[in-house]
Amino acid sequence: MEVSHSVKERTIAENSLVILLQGLHGQVTTVDLRDESTATGRVTNVDAFMNMRLAEVTFTDRQGAVSRLDELFVTGRNVRYVHIPDEVDIRATIERQLQAIHRVRYFGGRDKGRKEFPRAKHK
Secondary structure, three states, rough: OOOOHHHHHHHHHHOOOOOOOOOOOOOOEEEEEEOOOOEEEEEEOOOOOOOOOEEEEEOOOOOEEEEEEEEEOOOOHHHHEEEEEEOOHHHHHHHHHHHHHHHHHHOOOOOOOOOOOOOOOOO
């Protein structure tokens, strides 16, 4: 998983279940969209706003017409439901994603390196 460089995105992800979707990186899953269409493909990227990029996609529109796509980008606003594959351990996935975020946040150990949240200067 690629951890975002943006403090805002990491904070949003850390405090929501979007980290579970980010943990699906490389897994094949189905995404139901708001317009009643579905996309089944391999998750290549999910950001903190639930925008998803899928590869090797089978797209079915609401009339049932099936299309094959190399890649599909879905905005988070259009996602109705994401099917979590049965083989995914939800708890372990969330814990692994949180550890990755904390590794970036506290790079170099505590009291060392760049401070993500600088403390107020005392007078």
